[in-house]
Amino acid sequence: MATVSLTGASQEDAATVFGVLRTAFPTDRPSGDVPQEQPGDRSAVWSAEFEPTQEWIPTDPTPLEGQVSVTLQGGYVAVDQLFEALNAAFAVDQWGTASGDQEKEVDLRLTTKR
Structure with missing residues (x-):
């Protein structure tokens, strides 16, 4: 399981x-379930948990209106599989990582693939 x-x-x-x-x-x-805007001036943080599997369904490149900051957190294999899926659909810029004994955290910026 990994948190996005x-x-x-x-x-x-x-x-x-x-x-x-x-x-x-x-x-x-x-x-x-789709992300919902919350009233007020605070920045929104949306999160969900995913259970990456060895057999995942790749998607075609998908357009975004702007850039999205993403944090992946979980076990090494789960985070790597989520990264692969995001990399197949978007242009990915990895700008930070932290590794622990059993899990890691990766910070990404997603944009539309050109």
Whole structure:
């Protein structure tokens, strides 16, 4: 199991990223669940848990309106599989990583593939 957190994204881009991951892997969110804007001036953080599997369904490149900041956190294999799925659909810029004994955290920036 790995947690995916999105920041700096529009509601539509967050739904796009989660849609790509939902196509590839089982998640803790129901299929009709989409990110919702919250009232106020605070930045939104959307998160979901995914259970990466060895047999994932790759997706075609998918456009985004802007850039999305993503944090992947979980076991090494799970985070690597989520990274692969995101890399298949988006242009990925990895800008940070932290490794522990049993899990790692990776910070990414996603944009549309050109």
